[in-house]
Amino acid sequence: MAGATQWLVAGVLITLVSSASARDTYESDKLAYRVDTVAEGLEHPWSLAFLPDDTALVTEREGRLRRLVEGRLLPEPVTGLPELVVSGQGGLLDVRLHPDFQNNRLLFLSYAHRTRQGMTTRVARARLAGNALENVEVIFEALPRSNNGRHFAGRMEFDHNGNLYIAVGDRGEMDRAQDTGDDAGGVHRITINGAPAPGNPFVGKAGFNETFYTYGNRNIQGMTRHPSTGEIWSHEHGPRGGDEINILRAGNNYGWPLVTYGSDYSGLPISSRTTMEGISDPLHYWDPSIAPSGMAFYTGNLFPQWQGDLFVGALKLRKLVRLSLDGELAIEEEDLLTELNERIRDVRMGPDGALWLLTDARNGKVLRLVPAD
Template sequence: MFKRKYWEWTLAGVLVSASLAAQANQTYQSDKADFRLETVAAGLEHPWAIAFLPDGSALITEREGRLRILEDGQLRGEPIEGLPELVVSGQGGLLDVLLHPDFENNRLLFLSYAHRNRDGMTTRVARATLADDALQEVEVIFEALPRSNNCRHFAGRMEFDRDGHLYISVGDRGEMDRAQDTEDDAGGVHRITINGEPASGNPFADRSGFNASFFTYGNRNIQGMTRHPQTGEIWSHEHGPRGGDEINILRAGNNYGWPKVTYGIDYSGLPISSRTTMEGITEPLHYWDPSIAPSGMAFYTGDLFPQWQGDLFVGALKLQKLVRLSLDGEQVTEEEDLLTDLGERIRDVRMGPDGALWLLTDSDNGKVYRMVPAD
């Protein structure tokens, strides 16, 4: 898994730097604002998530099992040491990285990743302390059970609410009926403390037949999660099959329907359900048909683009674009496709501390982009 030597990383960094220095910034137009797309770094192997550190640098996960540091626009040659044991298989590998809200003081971070043992594979979350460019005191605080042997739909997106509870998405693992089994950790969102216990006030804590960590269920494969800047609620999006990608607001105890209801069909072309709505099922705030394969999600809250204030940005893997959604409360009032000619699978979308939107692209030569005003 870790085959590259230090000199290979150094050589790659030199070549990337030379290439980026020669590359002119591109200019794009949108309905509200013109922007440039700056290439910050390249040469990453399937980057999955980015998290900004208080000193202005950033951590980037590569699905292949590396945690990298981006500093002053340059990728450090050697990855951070001390990662937990993980497996790279299919859609699984090293996934999300999330800083504790008080990271500046406690240096805690959280990693989601795929793990394998003799019982199969699953999604895990580990807590660690970042010190001297290495992870220390690594402890597994969440493990989705039961395990299975397929390598799909690990989900893995994470977010903190304002109370410091950690939300973890777990996909249905490619076995759709698991999303309605409330004694099975797959196919839902779990809310826990930073020590791994079910968070107080979880909706199913005192109900038999439910795992106490569940916050929502009936979720197929959530790959975008972000906190609303005003309400504090956690918003998510998830992959449908052929059609039926959804944006949802995660509310305690809600069943989001998969696979009882869906706006999509099976990859074979056969129907999954005859229903798109059902009593007791939460309808999506917005959906796409055909699928865009959404990944990464952020509200724009910076000052560089006042025209975008409050807009929601969603990356797309399959359709290789960035989607901008204008909102009136919980209603989508406008949808605009951006970067449709970039030819890149957008894996992560993050609001940067510099007021720019930052993007990661999913390929074996993954890039880090930032969107800044054209003038």
């Protein structure tokens, strides 16, 4: 195969196919790095998860779950997926492994689902057996449903206690994000059986769905756990401007649409306020919007200069953003991979110490960032 190189990663020989259409060596402010194309031909890949046997799972928004084995994308998708709908921004979205996946083989999928009442975000739990899902069970469904195809969100993350955080977008109906009896526009924290997680902030409170952990969130498409504090960090799309990075804290209202740094797509203002008493201010925001998707802290050894930095993919502005942090303060921002001109959908910290990316395209790719040396 032209342009192929090989790497030994965790004892597995992985064939990496260098992109023929783009220069594969780049300079950042701190180091030189190379971008290798691990796989291509994916239809709008959305999420990536690494299995303990050095293979990986990739979701395609078009409704397929694919396996990467020894650097090769298996042609046959995983069977047994739950019923889902591909419409607008919806389809098969995130995949998350249970923290004890090596022993229980459980994984979790978020996806769009349709009935006569409309569409919504669902989460299913399943057991991976070979190339098939078994014991598939729906454990979360955001209600009420609506008929538009926007803002499903769908990012998920586990905390140190094994509770699952699920982002649900406002579904393109902004006022729903402040309605605490409506599952849209917030983050829900549940057990792996779908019950409200112990200690949820609104358990027993009138007018609140008990699975809510935060609300006032527009459309979260990035979520990751801080490697030191264990807190869950997220980012969300603003409208025309006002993309935010937040730390998810119990009971917080993140303000959408009461406060925002963005304006409506029509150009008209949404709110005259960027801050308000009782509303959590963002740690960092972008104006104009970069359309963030995917997020990961760098914790590997391949790039010691990037240790502790936060990486965010961008769809609209087609780049990878590196944020250097001092605690909760972003002190440096650098744009990477602008030359690729690719919509970055997901960003993952790989077990091999590399940064792994997914590109959102009809011919989507799995990319791997490694040192240039």
